[in-house]
Amino acid sequence: MDAYVARQPIFNRQKKIYGYELLYRNAEAKYVQGIDGDEATATLLGNSFLNIGIDTLIGGKKSFINFTQNLLLNKAPLLLPSGETVVEILENVDPTPELIAACREISSKGYTIALDDFVYKPELEPLIETADILKFDFRLSSPDEISAYLKQIEQRDTLHLLAEKVETQQEFELAKEMGFNYFQGFFFCKPELIRSRQISGAQLNLLQLMAAVNQPGFNFDDLERLITPDVGLSYKLLRYINSAFFAKAQEIVSIQQALVYMGESEIRRFVSLIAMSNLGQGKPDELIRISCIRGKFCELLATAASTPASPAELFTLGMFSLLDAILDQPMAQIMRDLPLGKNIKDALVNRKGELLGYLGLMEFYEKGLWPLVHRVTKALQLPMAKLPAIYREACEWANTFTEND
Numbered sequence: 001m002d003a004y005v006a007r008q009p010i011f012n013r014q015k016k017i018y019g020y021e022l023l024y025r026n027a028e029a030k031y032v033q034g035i036d037g038d039e040a041t042a043t044l045l046g047n048s049f050l051n052i053g054i055d056t057l058i059g060g061k062k063s064f065i066n067f068t069q070n071l072l073l074n075k076a077p078l079l080l081p082s083g084e085t086v087v088e089i090l091e092n093v094d095p096t097p098e099l100i101a102a103c104r105e106i107s108s109k110g111y112t113i114a115l116d117d118f119v120y121k122p123e124l125e126p127l128i129e130t131a132d133i134l135k136f137d138f139r140l141s142s143p144d145e146i147s148a149y150l151k152q153i154e155q156r157d158t159l160h161l162l163a164e165k166v167e168t169q170q171e172f173e174l175a176k177e178m179g180f181n182y183f184q185g186f187f188f189c190k191p192e193l194i195r196s197r198q199i200s201g202a203q204l205n206l207l208q209l210m211a212a213v214n215q216p217g218f219n220f221d222d223l224e225r226l227i228t229p230d231v232g233l234s235y236k237l238l239r240y241i242n243s244a245f246f247a248k249a250q251e252i253v254s255i256q257q258a259l260v261y262m263g264e265s266e267i268r269r270f271v272s273l274i275a276m277s278n279l280g281q282g283k284p285d286e287l288i289r290i291s292c293i294r295g296k297f298c299e300l301l302a303t304a305a306s307t308p309a310s311p312a313e314l315f316t317l318g319m320f321s322l323l324d325a326i327l328d329q330p331m332a333q334i335m336r337d338l339p340l341g342k343n344i345k346d347a348l349v350n351r352k353g354e355l356l357g358y359l360g361l362m363e364f365y366e367k368g369l370w371p372l373v374h375r376v377t378k379a380l381q382l383p384m385a386k387l388p389a390i391y392r393e394a395c396e397w398a399n400t401f402t403e404n405d
Helices: 037-052 054-057 068-072 097-108 121-129 143-151 171-175 202-212 221-228 230-242 253-278 285-302 313-320 324-326 329-337 342-350 354-365 370-379 386-401
Strands: 001-010 017-026 062-067 085-089 111-117 133-136 162-165 182-184
Touching: 001 054, 001 285, 001 354, 001 386, 017 054, 054 062, 054 386, 068 097, 085 097, 097 111, 097 121, 111 121, 121 386, 162 171, 182 221, 182 386, 202 313, 221 354, 230 253, 253 285, 253 313, 253 324, 285 324, 285 354, 313 342, 313 354, 329 342, 342 354, 354 370, 370 386
Parallel strands: 017 062, 062 085, 085 111, 111 133, 133 162, 162 182
Antiparallel strands: 001 017, 001 182
16 A cells, blocks of 8 residues: 655754654555545655665654554554654643553563643643653644643753754744753754855856756766866765665766766766755755755756656756745845846746746655645646655655765
8 A cells, every 4th residue: 555655854953863853654545634544654664664664764763653542552652762752742632540551561662752732730740650751732732731731740960852843943032042952843944044144156156057957958068077186075975876765786986987878868866965065054854855856856846747848947947946045035036146047046046937836746745745745746747646656756865965965
């Protein structure tokens, strides 16, 4: 049975990745609310840990997974690796003596316990004593309400706070001031425009290189001479071409070999990735990783679409979609001096045009907004059943380039 599994990043106070919450929708659930929670989690586990491969999704970080009352009573989390699994106890569980005993046993085995969408109630005290993380929904509870809840909880060094649905930099800073340790939401995808930074000459050169290399007819003859003297760039290229993503009979050891083997399309992608990494210095690594996933995801959508779409154009659309957050500048200002097509600029700047559906589909998928995913997929005449494999390949491709950078 197919399933749609997306992930949402969870950061620490330094905006480094702590883990990912895995979001699930069963392909047979018709994208409506009310799917049986036991079935949802069971299928998520099957797809994440068996079919997809959990490391593709979380890359050695923590995986936050929701568990229902029945699954907790049956101690289903014990089937998973304790070091990587955060057991999220849903807000609608009934804290019966049997449930509390099961959670204590799971905790004693080394699993991290999190209480999801936390709202303080006296009857939750035994679970609070067992928990390692309390998750507060910033859309569900106001800062004043959260502060009031925290005053009723006995503080201890082993109890950490996670702010969920943090959507702006201001909310991130507020949550830090309130003592939160972890942060979930798409605040890191928003530009910090208060800095009033200007795009530097070096950044503009990288942007123009990215735009130019993705144009038809770009001359690659000089690429070898540009890459070979740069030790860091040469290392990244050889590591990339010798990764598991490419199937080769023997190792490639020279820049010339790598360029010949990769071909024009893959060279375009590699140059774009290198430029994006340099542009993103000082920003969360996850911002570059998501840009990579978006680029590959959109490119693969072109190959699956019934209607004509350019893979190179859609790759550029996805890769450039977070440039405003990377450069802390309005997208319109960034696009102004770049030699990109009208379709890309319309989608990124004005949120309109024939490419917007592809960008929207990627954004909806990464947020787990499954009804919207279904609606846009239908409008684009895309086969819904192919989306899980496309997302998995995009994650694998992004991991190949960004891991251990």
